[in-house]
Amino acid sequence: MTGTPTTPAPLAAADALNARIGATRTEPAASPRLEALALAVTANQPVLxxxxxxxxxxxxxxxxxxxxxxxxxxxxxxxxxxxxxxxLPVVGDDPATTGVPMAPPDWAVRLARTGHGLLFFDELSSAPPAVQAALLRVVLERRVGSLALPDSVRIVAAANPPSSAADGWHLSPPLANRFVHLRWTHDPRTVARGMAGTWPECGVPVVDPARVPGAVARARGAVSGFLTARPGLVHHLPDDAESRGRAWPSPRTWEMALRLLAAAYATGAGREALAAALTGAVGEGAGIELLSYLEHLDLPDPDRVLADPDAVSLPERGDRQLAFLIAVVSAIQSDLTRERWEAGWAVLAKAVEAGVPDVAARAATDLAAMRAPDWPVPPGIDAFLDLLQRSGALTG
Known part of the structure; x- marks a missing residue:
């Protein structure tokens, strides 16, 4: 006899009870933990x-x-x-000519076919070192066997501390350095309210297209200016195995921090969420220093600066002056016109007037390299001529 299977009456009633318990609602609620996760996913950075x-x-x-x-x-x-x-290797008719492709698993094929998705690796700290090594390419290059996952696929993983994981392992430093690490804790009040049927809603940050150019330029200026002032934080591999399996600063994680900061500027993310994301990328020590730097940086929108360079006041401290000028040059590079290029030189001239042309030298070199052959040399460039001619950045 065929047909749709039916559930025995006693179990049908039990299933109805379970379904009723599972029917919950959500409500907007401030949760920096959820916001930090959503920010990292929006920035398309792997999260752990x-x-x-x-x-x-x-x-x-x-x-x-x-x-x-x-x-x-x-x-x-x-x-x-x-x-x-x-x-897994799949041998074809003529492997000497076509090679041996590596067949991907079904979940990777589904993501590639859909073109987007959220890929969740659970129980990562219970994976042995050989599996962790195989995951390196998936997380960094988004390749599974011979299949390339679409760029829009987001990657999130979860792990228990080795002390509480089944057959737990410390994460290898190369794998750990590919993630934004977030601590996931519970709030007893949230759990209690959830048992009553209401859970917090996971808000999704929305990138404002109008903010994107300024957000990218401000983030570049901030991170580049900070690392210029604190070069010792560019790369620091911790000494102990547990710390190496968490967040620590490297050129790769500073790139992650740059993307997180740009996404935060473009979405208006909260300070607590941004703090969790940045320390989760570059580690507690470097992240706290960066946050302190950002707290007092207060970079203006570079596009507004370029629209009226005469109204600009240069920051007083040298590291903040450099961050400001890098942000301005980055904004010009993203939307290069003669008018914006000339406005950039007017901004750099402020550094000369303030008696700190050395601070603007790096920005001047980058700005000069953007000059189109038919653009005349602006008056504000005079103070940098010797430097630029020696570097070869200015000819003609």
Missing amino acids: LWGEPGIGKSAGLGQLAAGLGLPLETVIASVHEPSDFAG
Whole structure:
């Protein structure tokens, strides 16, 4: 006998009860933890959630995927073999001519076919070193076997501390350095309200297109200016294994911080969420120093500066002057016109008037390199002529 299977009456009533309990609602609520996760996903940076078992990491991801309208693909990293991420060899008719492609798993094929999605690697700290090594290329290059995942696929992972993970391992430094690390904790009041049927809503930050050029320029100026002032923080590999398996500063993670900061400027993200994201990228020490620097930086919108350079006042401190000038030059590079280029020289002239032409020398070199052959040399360039001619940045 065929047909739709029916549930026995006693279990049908039990299923109805369970369905009623599972029917909950959400409400807007301030949650820097959720906002930091949403910010990192918006910036398309791989995120790793650290937290004890059973505190809602997977549930938070499901809610975020629903809010973004993305399909969620969950992969339990600890139960897979390295070949599941590196791909299985498929021998064709003439491997000497065509080579041997590495076949991807079904979840990767589904994401590639859809063109977007949220890829969630759960139980990452329970994955042995060989599996972690195979995941390196997936996380950084978005390649699974011979298949390239679309750029719009977001990657999130979750891990338990090794002390509470089943057969837990410390993350290898190369894999850890590819993630924004966020601490995932529970709020007893939130859990209590959730048991009553209402959970916090995971707000999705929205990038304002009008803010994008200024956001990128401000972020470039801020991060470049900070690292110029604190070169020792560009790269620092921690000494102990546990710290190496978390967030630490490197050129790769500073690039992540740059993207997070630009996304925050473009979305108007909250300070607590931005702080969690930045320290999760470059580590606690470097992140706190960067946040302190940003607190007092207060860079103006570079496009407004270029629209009226005569109204600009140069910051007093040298590191902030440099960040300001880098932001202005970056804005010009993103939308290069003769008018904006000449306005840039008017801004750099402020540094000369303030008696600090050395601060503007790097920005002047970059600005001079953008000059079109038919653009005349503006008056404001005179103070930098010797420097630019020696560097070869100015000819004609």
